[in-house]
Amino acid sequence: MSRDFGSLQDRTAVVTGGASGIGAATVEQFLAAGARVVIGDMNAEAGERFVAELSERGHQGKARFQTVDVSQEEQVVELMDIAVAEFGGLDVVFNNAGIGGAIGPITELEVEHWDQTFAVMTRGVFLGIKHGARAMQKAGRGGSIINTASIAALSGKGGPLAYSATKAAVVNITMNAAVELAESNIRVNAVCPGIIFTELMHRGRAAEAEQVIDKIQPSTLRGEPEHIASMVRFLASDDSAFVTGTTQLVDGGYLANGLLGVNPLPGVAKRPNYTGMNHGTTGQGNEIRFLEPKADKSEGQA
Numbered sequence: 423m424s425r426d427f428g429s430l431q432d433r434t435a436v437v438t439g440g441a442s443g444i445g446a447a448t449v450e451q452f453l454a455a456g457a458r459v460v461i462g463d464m465n466a467e468a469g470e471r472f473v474a475e476l477s478e479r480g481h482q483g484k485a486r487f488q489t490v491d492v493s494q495e496e497q498v499v500e501l502m503d504i505a506v507a508e509f510g511g512l513d514v515v516f517n518n519a520g521i522g523g524a525i526g527p528i529t530e531l532e533v534e535h536w537d538q539t540f541a542v543m544t545r546g547v548f549l550g551i552k553h554g555a556r557a558m559q560k561a562g563r564g565g566s567i568i569n570t571a572s573i574a575a576l577s578g579k580g581g582p583l584a585y586s587a588t589k590a591a592v593v594n595i596t597m598n599a600a601v602e603l604a605e606s607n608i609r610v611n612a613v614c615p616g617i618i619f620t621e622l623m624h625r626g627r628a629a630e631a632e633q634v635i636d637k638i639q640p641s642t643l644r645g646e647p648e649h650i651a652s653m654v655r656f657l658a659s660d661d662s663a664f665v666t667g668t669t670q671l672v673d674g675g676y677l678a679n680g681l682l683g684v685n686p687l688p689g690v691a692k693r694p695n696y697t698g699m700n701h702g703t704t705g706q707g708n709e710i711r712f713l714e715p716k717a718d719k720s721e722g723q724a
């Protein structure tokens with residue numbers, strides 16, 4: 423029996439955070455595998471530009487952009503409805519939108535920034551699963567849901583504190599949702615990227631990050647969005663038919679080496695000397711303020 427490995431022919435996918443980085447690379451791989459894709463992102467300018475580029479490269483009519491804030495339930499419902507109404511169903515959801523979130527020492531974090539971080543990366547994933555699964559159940563042909571977590575979910579100091587906590591929640595939501603949705607033939611898996619060279623990771627300091635990564639990441643390759651997209655495409659396709667409830671590491675061996683090396687990510691230090699909110703590449707400005715340097719313990723002591 424011949425099989426069309428990796429094919430997503432005539433499948434419909436929704437990709438959140440699809441205007442940039444890992445999401446955009448995944449959109450490209452989904453299209454190349456034969457899928458139709460609804461790209462949902464908060465950054466409308468980047469999303470529209472990307473769809474125009476895809477059309478010029480021969481994917482006309484196969485990709486559609488929709489402005490969405492994944493933390494807003496009615497907008498997520500609309501996103502899934504578009505896939506069903508315009509592309510005739512929903513087979514794959516990639517819940518991938520993300521930001522840097524609240525950064526700084528725990529004693530400085532603002533509740534509002536903490537809640538915004540969880541709203542995007544945990545509530546957003548919950549809503550994507552909830553409404554993606556509802557649409558899939560209605561059609562009755564099963565499906566595959568993939569959530570972006572992070573190596574930061576699996577250790578301390580793999581990322582900013584609030585960010586890491588949202589990603590740890592994603593790993594658990596993935597397992598529980600997979601168990602619940604198995605009877606509907608809907609698979610749910612998570613992917614944990616390592617250090618992937620996107621704007622969100624290096625914030626314009628790619629060369630600096632590359633130097634540090636050289637010392638701590640076993641693989642000599644630079645982590646690129648395509649490395650994650652390949653895993654997501656595998657999880658989306660029938661090649662992974664018996665894979666559900668799992669968390670797949672794609673990190674060039676970084677976690678195997680231990681995360682206690684020097685973490686090159688901006689916002690991650692034993693105790694950062696700045697705090698605020700990193701809105702990632704959404705087009706919203708970041709809100710960051712510097713903290714006073716911590717007083718030397720010996721200062722003022724007799």
Ligand SMILES: NC(=O)c1ccc[n+]([C@@H]2O[C@H](COP(=O)([O-])OP(=O)(O)OC[C@H]3O[C@@H](n4cnc5c(N)ncnc54)[C@H](O)[C@@H]3O)[C@@H](O)[C@H]2O)c1
Pocket residue numbers: 438439440441442443444445462463464465468490491492493518519520521542546570571572573614615616617618619620621622623647702703704705
């Ligand atoms: N780059 C890395 O090293 C790395 C490592 C581990 C995990 N991740 C995760 O991978 C995912 C993609 O990150 P990336 O590196 O490609 O970043 P990116 O900034 O290139 O892409 C993220 C996209 O998400 C969109 N977005 C943010 N908030 C949104 C919201 N509320 N609603 C809709 N869209 C929103 C942004 O506009 C942007 O287009 C994120 O969840 C991130 O946490 C990245």
